[in-house]
Each structure stands twice: as C-alpha cells, then as structure tokens.
Amino acid sequence: MLLDRLKGRVFSVTSEDSFGEDSRSLDHAPKGKQVEVVQIEENRDTRRQLAQLGIQPGTVLCVRQSAPLGGPLLIETQGAVLALGRALSRKIQVRLLP
Amino acid sequence: MTLLRSSSVLCEKDPPASCSCAHARCAPKSRVPGMLRVVLIGQPNCGKSTLFNAVAGYRSTTGNFSGTTVRLTWSRVRINGTQLELVDLPGVYSLTANNPTESTAKKFLLSGTVDVIVNVLDTSLLSRSLELTLELCELGLPMVVCLNMMDEAQRKGMSIAASKLSELLALPVVETIAYRGLGVPELFRQVLQAARHSTPPAPVLHWHRDVATVIQQMELCLGNGQPEPFPPRSFLAIKLLEADKEISPAIDPQIRAVADALRKELEQTHGRAAEEVIMAERHNCAMQLFEQVATVGHPQRDIRMAIDRLLTHPVWGYAMLVLVLAGFFWGVFGLGATIEQMVQNRLEALFTQWGRTLVPGSLSYALARSFWDGVAGGAAVLLPYLVPFLFGLALLEDVGYLPRVAYLLDGLLHRIGLHGTSVVPIVLGYGCSVPACLATRVLPSRRDRFLATVLATLVPCSARSTVIFALVAFYLGPGWALGIFAFNGLVVFFSGWWLARLWPEVSPGMLLEVPRYQWPSLRVMSKKVWLRLREFIMVSWPILVAGSVVLGLAEFWHLDRGVNAALAPLTGLLGLPAAVGTTLIFGILRKELSLLMLMQALGTSAVNTVMTTTQILVFTIFVTFYIPCLATIVAMSRELGRRLTAAAIGYSFVLATLLATAARFLLEYLLR
Numbered sequence: 001m002l003l004d005r006l007k008g009r010v011f012s013v014t015s016e017d018s019f020g021e022d023s024r025s026l027d028h029a030p031k032g033k034q035v036e037v038v039q040i041e042e043n044r045d046t047r048r049q050l051a052q053l054g055i056q057p058g059t060v061l062c063v064r065q066s067a068p069l070g071g072p073l074l075i076e077t078q079g080a081v082l083a084l085g086r087a088l089s090r091k092i093q094v095r096l097l098p
Numbered sequence: 099m100t101l102l103r104s105s106s107v108l109c110e111k112d113p114p115a116s117c118s119c120a121h122a123r124c125a126p127k128s129r130v131p132g133m134l135r136v137v138l139i140g141q142p143n144c145g146k147s148t149l150f151n152a153v154a155g156y157r158s159t160t161g162n163f164s165g166t167t168v169r170l171t172w173s174r175v176r177i178n179g180t181q182l183e184l185v186d187l188p189g190v191y192s193l194t195a196n197n198p199t200e201s202t203a204k205k206f207l208l209s210g211t212v213d214v215i216v217n218v219l220d221t222s223l224l225s226r227s228l229e230l231t232l233e234l235c236e237l238g239l240p241m242v243v244c245l246n247m248m249d250e251a252q253r254k255g256m257s258i259a260a261s262k263l264s265e266l267l268a269l270p271v272v273e274t275i276a277y278r279g280l281g282v283p284e285l286f287r288q289v290l291q292a293a294r295h296s297t298p299p300a301p302v303l304h305w306h307r308d309v310a311t312v313i314q315q316m317e318l319c320l321g322n323g324q325p326e327p328f329p330p331r332s333f334l335a336i337k338l339l340e341a342d343k344e345i346s347p348a349i350d351p352q353i354r355a356v357a358d359a360l361r362k363e364l365e366q367t368h369g370r371a372a373e374e375v376i377m378a379e380r381h382n383c384a385m386q387l388f389e390q391v392a393t394v395g396h397p398q399r400d401i402r403m404a405i406d407r408l409l410t411h412p413v414w415g416y417a418m419l420v421l422v423l424a425g426f427f428w429g430v431f432g433l434g435a436t437i438e439q440m441v442q443n444r445l446e447a448l449f450t451q452w453g454r455t456l457v458p459g460s461l462s463y464a465l466a467r468s469f470w471d472g473v474a475g476g477a478a479v480l481l482p483y484l485v486p487f488l489f490g491l492a493l494l495e496d497v498g499y500l501p502r503v504a505y506l507l508d509g510l511l512h513r514i515g516l517h518g519t520s521v522v523p524i525v526l527g528y529g530c531s532v533p534a535c536l537a538t539r540v541l542p543s544r545r546d547r548f549l550a551t552v553l554a555t556l557v558p559c560s561a562r563s564t565v566i567f568a569l570v571a572f573y574l575g576p577g578w579a580l581g582i583f584a585f586n587g588l589v590v591f592f593s594g595w596w597l598a599r600l601w602p603e604v605s606p607g608m609l610l611e612v613p614r615y616q617w618p619s620l621r622v623m624s625k626k627v628w629l630r631l632r633e634f635i636m637v638s639w640p641i642l643v644a645g646s647v648v649l650g651l652a653e654f655w656h657l658d659r660g661v662n663a664a665l666a667p668l669t670g671l672l673g674l675p676a677a678v679g680t681t682l683i684f685g686i687l688r689k690e691l692s693l694l695m696l697m698q699a700l701g702t703s704a705v706n707t708v709m710t711t712t713q714i715l716v717f718t719i720f721v722t723f724y725i726p727c728l729a730t731i732v733a734m735s736r737e738l739g740r741r742l743t744a745a746a747i748g749y750s751f752v753l754a755t756l757l758a759t760a761a762r763f764l765l766e767y768l769l770r
Contacts, residue, residue: 071510084607
C-alpha cells in the first residue's frame with residue numbers, strides 16, 4: 001500500500017517533468033519556498049477564478065501549510081493567503097525559484 | 099439606440115429587495131429623484147460593511163470572512179446636510195461574476211442608477227485590489243478610491259503614497275481605517291465633491307497595441323459616433339471580448355459574431371484565451387501602479403503568524419479545533435444553566451404570588467398561566483443560552499476562524515463529495531438557518547448550493563441548540579447534550595455523503611481566501627449580537643407568547659385532543675406522550691416553541707418528572723432534524739425553488755422519523 005503510494009508519487013513527478021528541470025505540480029512544491037506559476041491546466045472558469053485571486057502564469061507564490069488526508073494547501077501570494085483544494089493544486093505547474 | 103436587447107438581463111426583475119430579514123432593508127427598485135445614490139464596492143472582506151456601518155449604524159452584518167454580505171443593504175444617510183442613499187454591495191473580485199452573490203453586485207452596478215462609486219480596497223492587498231479599480235474605471239462613473247485597512251498595511255511594513263496614486267489614477271484617493279472611523283468624514287466629503295463635479299474617470303489602463311486595436315474595432319462595431327450608452331462602449335467591448343456570460347447573450351447576434359471573430363484573432367496572436375490576455379494586461383498594469391506608489395519595508399513582528407501556524411497545523415490544528423468547539427459548548431452551557439436556574443425559580447415564585455387571586459381551572463387562570471409561561475419561557479429558558487451562544491458565534495466569525503475551519507475540514511468533506519467552502523454556510527447554520535441558506539450563494543454550482551442548504555438546515559440552529567441545552571443538558575446532564583451534538587454531526591456527514599452520491603458532479607475544488615485574524619471588538623460584537631437578539635425579542639418572543647396562549651386556550655376547551663389524536667401514529671411510533679403532538683406542529687412555526695409548548699402540554703417545567711430519559715432524547719432528536727421552521731422554508735424556496743425545497747423538507751422529515759424511531763428502540767434496550 002505504502003509502496004504503491006510512493007511509486008505513484010515518483011511516477012507523477014517524472015511524468016510532469018516536461019516543463020523543465022525544476023518544474024513540478026504545486027502540491028509537490030516544498031513548504032516555505034518561493035515558486036513561480038508556469039502553467040495552469042484547468043478549464044476556463046477555474047482559470048479565471050484563479051486569476052481573479054492573483055494566481056496566473058508568472059505569479060510568485062509560497063506554500064505555507066498543507067492539510068493532511070489530501071486536504072487543501074495554504075498558499076501565500078501578493079500578501080493574501082488562499083486555501084487551495086489539493087486536486088486544483090495538482091493542475092498548477094510551478095517552477096522553483098532560486 | 100440601446101445596445102442591450104433587454105435591460106432585464108442587467109436589472110433583475112425581482113431584485114433581492116424583498117429579503118426576509120426585517121433588519122436588512124434592501125435597495126428599492128426605483129430611486130428617489132434627486133437623491134444621490136452611492137455604492138460601496140470592493141473585493142471580498144475589504145471592510146465595505148464596516149465602512150457602511152460607520153455611517154449608517156450597525157445594519158449590515160460584518161464578519162471576518164469572504165462573503166459575509168451576500169445581498170444589497172442600503173440606508174439613507176445625511177452627510178454635511180446632503181441626504182444620500184448608501185448601498186453596501188457584496189464583494190466581487192472582478193466584474194466577471196462567478197456566483198450569484200457577485201452577479202447581484204454586478205447587476206446593481208450596471209443598472210444605470212448609480213451616481214458615485216466608492217471603491218473600497220484592502221490596502222494590505224493593494225496590488226491585487228487595484229485590478230478591480232482599473233476595471234471600475236472603465237465604467238466612466240464618478241468614483242472615489244478608499245484605501246481601507248491602512249493600519250494593516252503599516253503592520254506589513256508597507257507605506258503608500260496616496261497622493262501619487264491619486265495622480266496616476268486621476269481620482270480622489272482617501273486613506274481610512276473604517277473600524278475606528280478614521281478618514282470616513284474625509285471620504286464622504288470627497289464623494290459629495292465627486293458627485294457635484296461629476297468628472298468621469300478616464301481609463302487608466304494603456305493596453306498593448308494589438309489588444310487596443312481589437313478593442314477599438316469592437317467599439318466601432320458597437321456604433322461609434324452615437325451618444326455614449328451606459329455601460330460605455332469601451333466597457334461592453336472588453337466584456338464581449340472576455341465572453342462575459344451575462345453581457346454577451348443580451349447583445350445583438352450580429353455584433354456577437356464580430357466579437358467571436360475578434361476574440362479568435364486575439365487568441366491566435368497570444369496563444370491563450372482572450373479573457374486571460376485581458377486579465378494579464380490588467381494584472382501587469384496594477385503591478386506597475388503598485389510599484390510606483392508603494393514601498394515595502396520590514397513587516398512588524400506579528401504574533402498572529404505564530405497563532406495561525408498552530409491553528410492550521412496538520413496535527414495541532416485539529417486538536418485546537420476540538421478544543422475550541424468544546425470550549426464553546428461548555429461556555430454556553432455553563433453560563434446558560436447557571437442563569438436559567440437563577441431566573442426560573444424567581445419567575446415561578448413571582449407567578450405564585452401574582453396568580454394567588456386566580457382560581458385554578460378557570461378561563462382567566464388558563465389565560466394568565468399560558469401568557470406567563472410564554473413570557474417566562476423566553477426569559478428563563480431561551481435567553482440564558484441564546485445570548486452566550488450568539489456571542490460565541492460572533493467571536494468565531496469576527497476573529498476569522500471560520501475559513502480556517504473550512505481549510506481543516508475540506509479534505510474530509512471532499513472525500514464525501516462536498517465543497518470545502520460549504521463549511522462556512524454549515525457553520526453559520528448553527529446560528530440561524532436563514533442566513534445560512536443565503537450564505538450558500540457564494541458557492542459556484544447549483545448542486546453544491548443544494549447540498550449545503552440541506553446540511554445547513556439539518557445542523558441545530560441557535561433555537562434548536564437552546565432546546566438541546568435547556569432540555570437535555572439541563573435535565574439529563576451535559577454529556578448527553580454533547581452526545582446529541584456529536585450524533586447530529588455524524589448524521590450531517592453521512593447525509594452529505596449520501597446526497598452527494600444521488601447527485602454526482604465533480605466539485606471544482608476549494609478556492610477560498612483566508613483572511614488575517616482580527617482582534618475582536620466587543621463593541622462590534624455586542625452590536626451584532628443585539629441585531630440578532632432584537633429579532634428574537636421582536637419576532638420570536640411575541641410568537642412564543644401568542645403560541646403559548648393559543649395552546650393554553652386549546653387545552654382549556656380540549657381542542658388539542660383532535661390534533662394529538664391525528665398525530666398519535668407518529669407519537670406512538672416514537673413512544674412519546676400523546677400530548678406532545680401539538681408541540682410538534684407549533685415547532686414548525688418557531689423551533690423554540692417546541693420546548694415551551696412541551697412544558698405547557700405536559701403541565702410542568704420539570705420535564706424529567708413526566709418523561710423518561712429515552713423520551714426526552716427521542717423528542718430532542720426528532721425536533722433537531724424534522725421540518726425546518728417557516729422562515730427557513732421561505733428562504734430555502736427563494737434560493738432553491740419549490741421542487742428542491744419540497745425535496746429537502748421531505749428528506750428532513752423522513753430522516754427525523756427514522757432516526758428518532760431507531761433511537762427509541764436502541765435507547766429502550768440500552769437503558770432498560
């Protein structure tokens with residue numbers, strides 16, 4: 001069971017590697033590090049809602065906390081804190097900033 | 099020429115003018131001629147309602163979470179001798195609506211009846227807030243920018259050159275701290291000045307050349323050269339290119355076809371959706387403005403960060419949640435029970451003294467007794483629990499804990515197919531089901547709104563909680579009451595799970611702004627509690643007294659027997675005394691009535707002497723779940739429509755009967 005999960009995790013990282021070396025989905029971003037949004041793979045309505053809250057390609061954000069059991073992430077961007085569902089965070093590709 | 103085929107799209111046929119709450123008066127359809135209409139608009143949780151209350155008195159409920167205001171609140175205020183109509187709009191992130199709440203605000207703004215816009219900004223979130231300001235400039239209405247929460251911005255180490263911003267936007271900019279009333283007189287001075295000189299703002303945003311060309315072409319197509327309509331052509335052109343779902347359908351199909359072609363052109367050159375191109379332009383312009391006017395230094399050390407780390411911690415966060423809820427429970431019960439005991443004995447003694455002249459068994463005695471029971475029940479049984487309960491809820495709302503609860507519980511809720519944001523209406527349901535129904539408007543899909551409404555009405559509201567406290571906790575002990583609350587939580591959870599499966603749909607996932615903690619102000623909290631308490635005193639209490647008298651007279655003339663006989667199959671199934679039948683009917687009117695009626699129907703306030711532990715518990719379970727009260731039914735049918743409301747009522751009744759019956763047999767077996 002645990003092994004399956006680990007495998008899933010490794011697999012998902014490698015499969016999302018097409019955006020460059022440091023690119024990964026937001027739910028795999030390290031806590032407390034600044035990342036830049038590269039791409040959002042969501043439908044138009046959700047992309048618009050994200051953009052209204054300040055998340056669009058080019059935005060710099062930082063993961064503050066993540067809830068257990070597949071719960072949401074708390075992220076900080078432009079001074080605001082947002083709770084972002086886990087499924088949604090998987091659709092957001094980010095790049096680690098140096 | 100009107101560009102919009104029908105104005106009804108932008109101006110609701112039935113605006114939420116007729117809202118159910120007596121205290122929140124809504125903007126009227128027609129405006130008073132000559133009276134200035136000023137609207138407060140801004141992103142959610144930027145303090146619009148606080149600003150509104152600073153000039154209009156406490157009328158608009160405030161709270162520290164996005165979407166506290168879900169409908170229009172208006173008031174006439176006199177400022178420097180000028181009477182104006184001030185309208186508090188629900189918060190919007192932009193003028194493209196995502197949910198019914200935002201749609202309400204947008205429709206009102208575009209209805210053509212607004213004279214001056216006050217754009218309220220949370221200064222600590224200036225860069226993002228300016229995006230809405232840029233969009234509002236396109237409307238060409240006189241506007242004043244209000245930089246609210248200046249103290250928060252300072253704490254973050256930001257300093258803002260307001261005069262510079264004013265120069266760049268070519269608009270008056272006023273700094274305020276609304277909750278302390280600072281800067282508010284200056285703001286309204288500027289509003290009056292803006293109305294007098296009514297110089298509409300020029301669009302500030304300079305689009306990239308190719309975007310500007312497309313917008314210009316679109317404007318030409320909308321009939322250049324003719325008198326400028328409202329909303330202005332440039333605004334409509336941009337909205338058409340953004341494929342706005344509310345504006346596009348109201349436009350002539352030929353013009354729409356041109357818009358589609360132009361949009362495609364824009365999308366081809368930029369490689370992404372046209373509305374994203376436009377939003378990115380606004381975003382960049384807002385960032386540039388921000389960089390020109392703001393300097394960001396070191397933030398002050400803030401203990402709230404440490405508290406937040408604890409309260410949202412993957413382990414300690416949940417421990418603290420349990421602690422907070424337990425503290426809430428014991429606080430309300432401890433205070434309530436102490437006061438109940440003190441007041442009840444005194445009132446009983448008072449009646450014995452006062453009623454000495456009356457002959458028991460006479461009509462006058464029955465009248466006096468039932469009248470007194472209604473009055474005393476409100477004072478001794480309900481108020482002692484209601485006041486601390488409302489204070490506790492106000493505290494949780496104002497501090498900003500609700501969005502954290504939503505964050506902590508989203509993982510769990512998502513598992514049963516619900517939206518984490520639905521936590522907010524469900525928690526508000528503990529206060530009163532009516533505002534909870536209204537709060538579901540912030541949810542994006544109809545299905546999520548239905549689920550959240552059903553669950554929010556299953557949660558015991560303050561009236562039903564009072565029944566649980568005054569009946570179960572008071573007579574059987576607080577442990578049983580806690581058990582009822584926990585049992586209710588479980589039922590709500592599984593109801594959600596089951597209903598989500600009946601209406602499967604992929605929930606779009608949580609996207610919720612989590613505000614900073616605010617130090618609660620006792621003054622604001624008291625006003626909020628008073629606003630809610632006033633409804634109890636003015637509406638519920640008189641109904642309680644009247645209901646009590648009606649039941650007293652019905653008993654006197656033995657009219658209650660018919661009702662009780664008709665309900666005998668139900669009360670028999672639940673193993674309750676037949677006299678309880680009438681109380682269940684009264685309970686639909688107001689939930690508090692069921693408790694007072696119970697005491698009256700049984701002829702004693704010492705319920706435990708005539709009902710067994712099982713009967714008390716079964717009665718409470720049934721009352722907690724069955725049919726929502728009348729006010730809630732009205733609110734539900736307005737939000738969901740008749741069919742879904744009927745389904746929700748039917749569901750609650752069946753659920754209550756099943757659970758109460760099961761509880762009866764289980765408890766009878768266990769407590770033998």
